[in-house]
Amino acid sequence: MNTNQKENELNERSHQMLALYYQGNSLGEIGNRYGLTRERVRQILEKQLRQEVKKKLLGFGFSEGELEEIDLAAFIRLEKKTIREIRERKQVAKELEKVNNGGVDPRKFYSVKKYAEAMRVSETIIEKYFPEVVEFIKTNKEMQEKRWSRDYLRCRQCGTTSVKHHSLGLCEKCYVKSEYFKDMQRRSRMKNIERRREYEKEYLRRYLKRPEVIEKRRKQDDLKLFSGNREKAIQMADYKCIFCNISRQESYEKYGKDLYVRHLDNKEDNSLENLIVLCQDCFQRKEWIEKKKPSSLIKRVSVQPILKGKKSMSSVINIVANYYGVKPDDIIGKRRKHKFVVPRMVSAFLIRDQLGISFPKIGRKLGKRDHTTAIYSYKKVSKEYNENEKIKNDIENIKKTL
């Protein structure tokens, strides 16, 4: 290795060391890298700096001779000052980077002093080296002064800055007039209505399931719809559906409901003859409406017989004939004299009332008449019983002898 080569290497090293120094490394750090003392590094850098200044001046057009005559010290001082500033700026930038990565955002600051404190650098450094940050914080401050809410400079609707901000860029006054607010109110009202309806429905459902309520409602319905004859109608039907013979107990088990009682014909007529008993299934199948003709229904109503087995139709007819002083054959016959008609109707009534025999049977017995005649007789006498003292007495007297 010749001297020239070695010199070049040393020159190169000095150049690198100065470059490192420009980049902000301390003398100690550079010394560590090259295995030199701090003082030695300072000497080398001093020498190198002198050379660099010379080179720079040559670049500016000075001649070698001129350089011999002028005092380089002033230039070196200037250069050192530049280096100091560059180094300082780089160090600060490093610091700032560190702090920035830690989350200090100049956008959140309205004063340079506060920002510098958060950055742990002096205010002067920020002012000197980061004019853009200072500018930014200044505008920030101006914006803050102008700003009405965190995000809005003024009310979007009326432009006020004096009325307090509510939300969505609207002042309190404009907000309550806004569509947003109205819509929200509507939605909340709807939501509440639904919730309340649900609650009411649920309450009602539970209320209606309470046994005492069921009983009370049943009684009320009975009185209102059937003049209190509902239970009697069910009793008359032997506690069974007249179509499928399902019992009351079975109805409860199968449908969770009592047997239905419905009017056969006129809804105002609550007499037992006009009431039929159905299970839920038969009621819904509407067969009872198709078969509305009483003949097909009433004969199926099995009446709870009161005197069943004790008296026959004939014996009742005999007793009635005896009471009115006519022959039993006159009652059974077809003659329409008043003298025979009254005993015939009273017979029909008593047979139905006391024996619980079906109307078609009564009709057949009393002169091969059809059930409608029997029903008519029964209804007619029932009415007369309440209005006509004589008939009432007749019936009561005959009943005693039955």
Ligand SMILES: [Zn+2]
């Ligand atoms: Zn407004």
Ligand SMILES: [Zn+2]
């Ligand atoms: Zn049924």
